[in-house]
Amino acid sequence: MSTIGYEDWAVDLANVGPIYPFQGWEVAMTIVGVIFWIGWHRIQFVRESEHLEKARKMGDPDKIAKHLDRY
Amino acid sequence: MDGNLNALTTVFTEFYYWVTVVFMFLIHVGFCMYEVGASRRRNHMHTLMKNVMVIPLVTVTFFFFGWWIYWAFPMFPFFGGLNHEMGDANLPWSQTMGTNLQDRITGVFWAAFLLFSWTAASIVSGSVIERIRSSALWVHAVLIGSVWWIIDAAWGWHYGGWMVQYLGYHDAYASGVIHAIAGGYALGVIMVLGPRIGKFAADGTPRDIPPHNPWMLTIGIFLIYTGFWGFYAACNVPVIAPEVIDGQITGTTWTATNIYLAPTSLSAITFNFLMSLSGGLMAAYVVSKGDAFWTFSGGLAGVITASAGNDLYHPIQAMLIGAVGVVVVYKLHYWVERRFKLDDAVGAVAVHGYSGVVGLIIAGFVLWGAPSSPYEGYATINPLGQVAGAVIMFFVLGFVPGWAVAKMQSAAGVLRIPEEVELQGLDYAEHHAYEDAKTDVIEADKAYLASRATPAE
Numbered sequence: 001m002s003t004i005g006y007e008d009w010a011v012d013l014a015n016v017g018p019i020y021p022f023q024g025w026e027v028a029m030t031i032v033g034v035i036f037w038i039g040w041h042r043i044q045f046v047r048e049s050e051h052l053e054k055a056r057k058m059g060d061p062d063k064i065a066k067h068l069d070r071y
Numbered sequence: 072m073d074g075n076l077n078a079l080t081t082v083f084t085e086f087y088y089w090v091t092v093v094f095m096f097l098i099h100v101g102f103c104m105y106e107v108g109a110s111r112r113r114n115h116m117h118t119l120m121k122n123v124m125v126i127p128l129v130t131v132t133f134f135f136f137g138w139w140i141y142w143a144f145p146m147f148p149f150f151g152g153l154n155h156e157m158g159d160a161n162l163p164w165s166q167t168m169g170t171n172l173q174d175r176i177t178g179v180f181w182a183a184f185l186l187f188s189w190t191a192a193s194i195v196s197g198s199v200i201e202r203i204r205s206s207a208l209w210v211h212a213v214l215i216g217s218v219w220w221i222i223d224a225a226w227g228w229h230y231g232g233w234m235v236q237y238l239g240y241h242d243a244y245a246s247g248v249i250h251a252i253a254g255g256y257a258l259g260v261i262m263v264l265g266p267r268i269g270k271f272a273a274d275g276t277p278r279d280i281p282p283h284n285p286w287m288l289t290i291g292i293f294l295i296y297t298g299f300w301g302f303y304a305a306c307n308v309p310v311i312a313p314e315v316i317d318g319q320i321t322g323t324t325w326t327a328t329n330i331y332l333a334p335t336s337l338s339a340i341t342f343n344f345l346m347s348l349s350g351g352l353m354a355a356y357v358v359s360k361g362d363a364f365w366t367f368s369g370g371l372a373g374v375i376t377a378s379a380g381n382d383l384y385h386p387i388q389a390m391l392i393g394a395v396g397v398v399v400v401y402k403l404h405y406w407v408e409r410r411f412k413l414d415d416a417v418g419a420v421a422v423h424g425y426s427g428v429v430g431l432i433i434a435g436f437v438l439w440g441a442p443s444s445p446y447e448g449y450a451t452i453n454p455l456g457q458v459a460g461a462v463i464m465f466f467v468l469g470f471v472p473g474w475a476v477a478k479m480q481s482a483a484g485v486l487r488i489p490e491e492v493e494l495q496g497l498d499y500a501e502h503h504a505y506e507d508a509k510t511d512v513i514e515a516d517k518a519y520l521a522s523r524a525t526p527a528e
Binding site: 001002003004006007008009012015016019020021022026029030033036037040043044047 | 391
């Protein structure tokens with residue numbers, strides 16, 4: 001058994017196409033990949049909202065004024 | 072080079088490797104920038120010079136004996152003697168190791184391997200900044216760059232290496248043979264070297280020592296990415312005919328191959344380099360909660376984790392493997408730091424060492440049963456072979472020699488700089504001389520100006 005469909009290279013490369021593992025599972029892999037991508041956005045929206053909520057209460061007016069002066 | 076097609080193939084191959092070598096120089100530029108950016112102002116010049124001098128020291132020793140080791144050691148010492156036929160052709164006094172119109176490939180192939188050697192040494196260099204003696208690091212650089220990594224390459228990154236033949240070891244873009252071994256070696260050295268002053272609070276809590284210049288780190292790591300891309304190309308044979316491989320492949324279709332002469336393509340590794348980089352960056356951003364430097368390093372760790380099998384993976388597999396690797400190494404880094412009080416100044420043990428180990432093991436499962444070689448009788452890729460390979464790379468050829476040599480240096484009192492020098496900074500003497508020279512020149516200029524000035528009438 002080989003995950004790439006070839007157990008040795010005793011083949012004519014003219015007749016060989018894909019050699020990645022788990023051929024036939026491309027759609028399933030794409031679904032997993034898309035979940036990873038969408039999940040990443042979801043996590044970031046939640047985290048950034050939490051961070052900004054905390055950050056808006058953290059500012060010291062004197063320090064903010066100095067930051068504004070620094071440009 | 073009889074025949075136009077042979078001549079064209081040879082010159083193309085020569086030029087191909089030459090281009091990869093130039094690209095890979097950027098890895099070293101990036102490492103230098105990263106180390107200097109991570110160090111504090113009082114240590115800049117020493118930090119830079121420590122890594123710059125890796126270049127000549129590893130180069131000359133790799134010419135003298137490193138390259139010979141690669142060709143002589145594939146079965147030595149456990150499964151056969153030295154391969155004198157191949158080894159002798161790569162000794163420094165061999166006629167192929169010089170200007171020779173009958174051999175246009177050895178020089179560029181040697182250089183491609185040499186740049187990998189610089190990388191191995193440079194990985195160790197980063198983890199030990201601001202407290203190791205340069206002279207001690209340079210011995211480690213020669214050992215990891217021209218001895219230990221090239222032994223592992225002969226065993227596990229050579230079409231005839233015993234690890235490939237008997238373990239089915241597969242490590243196409245060097246998760247283990249460069250990164251795991253260098254990370255393991257760095258771990259061995261920093262265990263003996265100890266942390267920088269101030270790294271740990273009295274109760275053992277680790278402190279973050281922030282980089283003095285985050286922009287240098289940023290540019291540095293982007294240069295490393297760029298050079299790493301060249302490294303990927305350098306790990307391939309760009310074009311070769313089945314009859315030249317002389318293995319099991321039939322027919323007449325030419326192909327690119329990995330280092331084991333098994334088929335892949337430049338297109339495949341371009342897909343996978345970018346997708347594993349992306350998976351690593353995304354996972355690192357999440358797991359580090361947006362820490363810039365861990366995110367950058369996570370991109371690198373993602374590529375390193377997927378590198379063992381990036382000649383064969385599907386791009387989505389490369390992305391997910393890169394992401395998984397980053398989460399594991401991030402957690403492992405902080406656990407080791409707290410548990411063992413180790414100061415890895417740039418996270419090199421994690422980014423290179425742990426990523427390499429994780430990548431090898433994952434490849435054993437994902438590529439289970441795939442041929443490791445185009446030659447008959449070799450073991451196929453399997454999880455046990457990959458785990459054994461990871462232990463050999465990280466621990467046997469990396470950690471043990473690094474720890475042992477550092478122990479000897481420590482016993483001789485030549486490993487670590489004195490505490491007073493660490494506090495005042497390695498560059499103190501140079502800074503002092505610089506300030507004196509500046510004052511002297513300013514005084515001289517003022518005196519000259521005064522002597523030429525015409526008094527007002």
